Amino acid sequence: MNTPSFSALQDLDELYHIHPFTNHADLYKQRTYIIQKAEGCYVYDEKNRKLLDALAGLWCVNVGYGRQEIVDAVCEQMKSVAFYPSFFNTTTTPTILLSEKLAQIAPKRLNHTIYSNSGSESNETNLKIIRNYWKLKGESKRTKILARQYAYHGVGVASTSLTGLPNCQQPFDLPLPGFIHLPAPYPYGANSSLSPEDYGQWCIAETLKRIDQEGANTIAAFFVEPIQGAGGVIVPPSGYLQQIRQICRDYGILFVADEVITGFGRLGEWFASNLWDLDPDLLSLAKGITSGYLPLGASMMSDEIAEVITKQGYFAHGFTYSGHPTVTAAALANLNLIEKENLIPRVRDEVGPYFQNKLQELAAHPNVGEVRGHGLIGAIELLPATGRAGLDPMKPLGIKAAKIAREQGVIIRGIRDLIAIAPPLIITREEIDFLFNAIRKTIDQIDVK
Ligand SMILES: Cc1ncc(COP(=O)(O)O)c(C=O)c1O
Known part of the structure; x- marks a missing residue:
């Protein structure tokens, strides 16, 4: 095949391709980046620039790029049975084995899995399981769903309704009725003077008030990302999640942990639910389950x-x-790599604490309002020299920072006025040093450029 030049590909992209979550005016002005090679923690763009991918694709390439073991497993499976459905009393060997493996590593009451193709679909599926469950239990009045502001649960009509980000909902006149959004434990975002713990307690009080107003026996489930990822890496104060969990137990509300980002090692445990003893009734998974090599929910x-x-x-x-x-x-080969290479204890005991220390070192920078994180996920809230008063919602600093960071050789994600980072779990200390040096240089320039 004669591959067109990168510049011809950029033309074709503009002509024929609509990008997800992209400002197309900016894209056409700036031209599309085309990733042509990926290895370890690095991707190479159309100019053959080597970039440290500190977002692991989209919070998912946990074992890093170019892993031959996954490629081999996929090839072998494609040669034997490339596809057969699990309908009609049938399935295939790796699907049974993956279900067994998930039951072994998931919180102990969770032993049964139904698959889909994405995080959105895993939430859509859980929403339908929940409706079906309550109907069968004779409680079909329990239809309302609790979620939180700043939550991100996906892009289906129902999962967009679960999401608590107005910019995902307004263009589509969502949420649907019956999706209720409670405050998130994000005092920085609320510009609150309360401590994280006190703000968490205020969120709990608001949650209880709303449950009371709605009537607990009309509420089916509460969907919770243990750390809210795309909403800005919102890390809950200690004890808050356990209290939410207990409230659900007390009121007979099903507790769903959406671990699409926090699952598969990012926090130094298989799941945040294990780490924080959340004992969920249902779990939504995707991303790190295959390290993004193929789509799976x-x-x-x-x-x-x-x-x-x-x-x-x-x-x-x-x-x-x-x-x-x-x-x-692919998922089985990926989980096998996570185990064989001890990536989870490595995040918990070694690179996770190292990464968090580096993150904390930035907290004193004059252009930083707050840092937060756990394991290999972190956020840095950015400030101009004029402080919070100088922030401009029309010109958020996150996107600007991501552009500068790219010039420094790293990919990070800009969200509102913050930087989000979630590198592959194989990242080394030297690569973490390189990453934080680049971020520091980026933050130094945020006011100037
Ligand atoms: C917590 C969470 N849930 C659900 C989703 C949706 O997953 P997908 O984009 O695979 O549909 C995401 C995606 O970022 C997510 O972070």
């Missing part, structure tokens, strides 16, 4: 929910590619 449910769902006989939900064998083979 998974919805896990407790034994009790699985019993109710399966006892009814026919469960009328699933995608053509639920449990696609090539994808589940």
